[in-house]
Amino acid sequence: QVAWPLRPPLRWGWARRSPMLEAMEMPSHSRQLLLQLNTQRAKGFLCDVIIVVQNALFRAHKNILAASSVYLKSLVVHDNLLNLDHEMVSPGVFRLVLDFIYTGRLGECEPGEQGLGAVLAAASYLQVPALVALCKKKLKRTGKYCHLRGGYSPYGKMARGLRAATPVIQTCYSAGPRPVDMQPGEPHSTQCGDLGSAHPRGTAPPPCGLDLSKKSPTSPSSQLLPTDRLHPGDSREPLLPPGHDSPPGSASLLANHSSAYKDPPQVGEGVIHPAERFRGRDFLYRWMKHEAPGSYLEECEAEKEPEREEKAESPPQSRYPSIESNELENDNSTSEDTGSSEGPSPGGTLGPYCSHLAYEPESLGDNLYVCIPCGKGFPSSEQLNAHVEAHTEEELYHKAASEQAGPFLDKGGQSLGDIIRPYRCSSCDKAYKDPATLRQHEKTHWLTRPYPCTICGKKFTQRGTMTRHMRSHLGLKPFACDACGMRFTRQYRLTEHMRIHSGEKPYECQVCGGKFAQQRNLINPVGPSSDGLSVAFGEWEIFSLKMCSDGDLPPPPTSWGQTRPAEQRGEAKPLAGGPTRVLLLWGWE
DNA sequence: CTGGGGAGGGGGCCC
DNA sequence: TGGGCCCCCTCCCCA
Numbered sequence: 266q267v268a269w270p271l272r273p274p275l276r277w278g279w280a281r282r283s284p285m286l287e288a289m290e291m292p293s294h295s296r297q298l299l300l301q302l303n304t305q306r307a308k309g310f311l312c313d314v315i316i317v318v319q320n321a322l323f324r325a326h327k328n329i330l331a332a333s334s335v336y337l338k339s340l341v342v343h344d345n346l347l348n349l350d351h352e353m354v355s356p357g358v359f360r361l362v363l364d365f366i367y368t369g370r371l372g373e374c375e376p377g378e379q380g381l382g383a384v385l386a387a388a389s390y391l392q393v394p395a396l397v398a399l400c401k402k403k404l405k406r407t408g409k410y411c412h413l414r415g416g417y418s419p420y421g422k423m424a425r426g427l428r429a430a431t432p433v434i435q436t437c438y439s440a441g442p443r444p445v446d447m448q449p450g451e452p453h454s455t456q457c458g459d460l461g462s463a464h465p466r467g468t469a470p471p472p473c474g475l476d477l478s479k480k481s482p483t484s485p486s487s488q489l490l491p492t493d494r495l496h497p498g499d500s501r502e503p504l505l506p507p508g509h510d511s512p513p514g515s516a517s518l519l520a521n522h523s524s525a526y527k528d529p530p531q532v533g534e535g536v537i538h539p540a541e542r543f544r545g546r547d548f549l550y551r552w553m554k555h556e557a558p559g560s561y562l563e564e565c566e567a568e569k570e571p572e573r574e575e576k577a578e579s580p581p582q583s584r585y586p587s588i589e590s591n592e593l594e595n596d597n598s599t600s601e602d603t604g605s606s607e608g609p610s611p612g613g614t615l616g617p618y619c620s621h622l623a624y625e626p627e628s629l630g631d632n633l634y635v636c637i638p639c640g641k642g643f644p645s646s647e648q649l650n651a652h653v654e655a656h657t658e659e660e661l662y663h664k665a666a667s668e669q670a671g672p673f674l675d676k677g678g679q680s681l682g683d684i685i686r687p688y689r690c691s692s693c694d695k696a697y698k699d700p701a702t703l704r705q706h707e708k709t710h711w712l713t714r715p716y717p718c719t720i721c722g723k724k725f726t727q728r729g730t731m732t733r734h735m736r737s738h739l740g741l742k743p744f745a746c747d748a749c750g751m752r753f754t755r756q757y758r759l760t761e762h763m764r765i766h767s768g769e770k771p772y773e774c775q776v777c778g779g780k781f782a783q784q785r786n787l788i789n790p791v792g793p794s795s796d797g798l799s800v801a802f803g804e805w806e807i808f809s810l811k812m813c814s815d816g817d818l819p820p821p822p823t824s825w826g827q828t829r830p831a832e833q834r835g836e837a838k839p840l841a842g843g844p845t846r847v848l849l850l851w852g853w854e
Numbered sequence: 855c856t857g858g859g860g861a862g863g864g865g866g867c868c869c
Numbered sequence: 870t871g872g873g874c875c876c877c878c879t880c881c882c883c884a
Contacts, residue, residue, distance in 0.1 A: 702868060709867075723865095729870060730865065737864070754863075757873055765861080779859095785876070786860065 302329060303367040316347045316363075321356035323363055333366040336392040354387035362387055365396050371403075381407075 305311055305326070312324035331338035340347045349359065361384050365371050371384065385400035686696035688703035692710045697703045705727060708715065714724035716731040720738045725731040733754065736742070742752035744759040748766040753759045761783050764770070770780035772787050781787055 697868080699869085705869095706867075726866075729872090730867085732870085734864075751862090755872085758862075760873090762861080781860085783861070784874085 299367060299369065302326065306363075306367055314341050314347060316349060316359065318349045318354060318356045318359045319351035321359070323359065325363060325366075329366060333395075334391050334393045336390075349391075353390045355383065358383045358387045362391060362393060362396060365399075366393065369395075371396065371399055 306324065306329075309324050312326055314325050314327045314330065316323040316325060327341040330341050337347070354362070361372050365388075381400055381403055385397060385404065388396035388400055686698050688698070688700050689696045690703060690706055690710075692707065695706060697706060708726045711726070714726050716725045716728045717723070718725070718731055718734055718738070720735065723734065725734065736754045742754050744753040744756050745751070746753075746759060746762055746766070748763070751762060753762065764782040770782045772781040772784045773779070774781070774787055
């Protein structure tokens with residue numbers, strides 16, 4: 266049931282001045298509006314949130330979800346992508362719940378797990394009170410409802426799931442969730458009746474069903490294959506709303522998500538690369554935003570995951586400040602609906618990233634979409650998303666660290682390099698000045714490159730590289746030499762080429778003194794970016810003695826031809842299980 | 855014929 | 870997103 270004021274609040278003023286308008290009411294207005302919204306949902310029109318349930322994706326409108334469920338409200342405020350524990354709600358049941366939210370009608374329930382009991386359990390888990398009431402009513406009518414303290418438990422698995430999932434909400438709020446079948450005015454305790462009774466105190470489960478790190482995805486190929494039906498043999502419906510393609514990577518993502526509360530990876534499942542671990546989310550998020558993969562958010566989420574796991578081990582109040590349980594009560598109250606027209610309140614609804622922010626609606630004004638890390642408010646979720654792209658949690662971590670550390674060089678063990686390049690790759694230890702570059706770099710670790718050439722299919726890690734490559738297919742050479750008319754695909758090539766005409770040879774060999782117009786024709790270029798190879802002439806031997814291991818050196822080349830194999834050109838060549846070996850000195854004499 | 859130098863071009867990667 | 874730089878492969882010319 267979606268509730269909004271049929272009449273504007275009195276403080277708007279005009280209602281009092283126009284009493285005749287109050288008397289006019291269109292009885293079918295709400296139904297028509299719901300009908301329109303449901304139609305829009307079916308088409309994916311203006312949908313701003315995706316709900317992932319096991320192997321199914323549902324698109325919906327945040328406002329509708331928020332108006333229907335306190336729990337969903339708490340999730341959609343921060344996230345555009347919700348992951349529901351499939352042990353709590355199956356795709357088929359969630360479809361029924363979503364249909365109910367949008368239509369007020371409960372479709373036919375199959376017997377067994379898809380039955381009314383499962384719907385009730387799901388509605389209770391999702392905190393959709395109207396549906397809970399409806400299910401109870403139906404069950405009582407059929408004589409199947411047994412009002413135990415533990416509530417309806419259609420099957421044991423669900424009951425276990427309830428125990429697992431209840432604290433999910435408790436992680437979001439300092440107090441446990443208000444079970445939806447609790448009577449209004451009943452004191453809200455952490456023992457949550459239908460939901461919370463089984464949750465032992467002191468245990469802190471993963472938050473909010475968003476932990477994606479517990480299980481390795483399937484093979485890389487399956488991660489990126491768009492499929493209309495993620496599990497062809499799976500008859501559960503629905504998978505996608507009409508008119509929408511499955512996002513690439515969804516299969517793996519779902520396989521990943523569905524295990525959020527399962528056992529940790531078993532021996533033999535392998536350790537998934539961090540970049541791989543969140544790729545599915547990456548694609549999903551981008552898919553929802555109609556963008557290419559690689560955005561900040563999902564990577565930020567991935568970065569948060571270890572932290573979330575850590576937080577799950579500790580009492581929630583350390584990270585999630587106390588939000589009084591009566592805020593939940595207030596959440597359902599009509600005062601909010603009538604007292605504000607700005608949309609969802611962030612109070613108590615910030616989800617698992619409540620962080621340090623306390624809910625102070627007065628201070629937020631119209632900017633009710635709050636960036637959790639920095640506390641800035643925005644009037645719309647789109648603006649919030651745009652803002653979130655601009656910084657990462659790491660950025661804030663370093664900011665906080667620098668604020669606490671004081672002196673420049675005494676920052677909690679941070680080296681100068683860490684300060685200059687605070688964004689470190691978790692896979693290879695490379696560091697970067699800004700998060701965008703780090704994200705760009707991390708793509709180089711992905712098994713699958715996200716930017717394929719539409720002509721030849723070759724894939725690239727960067728979009729720019731792909732578009733540059735496309736120029737070669739299309740014969741686009743926009744950079745022309747004024748002197749000879751020769752054309753190039755890149756500006757840099759033209760710059761290089763122009764040195765031929767000018768006779769400029771700025772690159773000098775440190776060994777023989779020969780000069781070159783192009784740096785690439787130097788055998789061992791000396792420069793600030795050539796790392797260990799840029800040793801002075803007199804140090805070469807020492808350097809090579811340190812870096813070379815005996816035993817498996819190739820025979821000295823007979824010459825230093827330009828086309829000699831790479832391993833003879835003084836290039837680092839990593840060997841499995843051993844140190845990097847650099848061959849520098851062969852032939853130097 | 856061979857090797858060295860010059861140069862075109864593509865991809866990777868960082869800014 | 871584009872620029873810049875690096876690495877690499879390759880081809881051509883010439884001694």
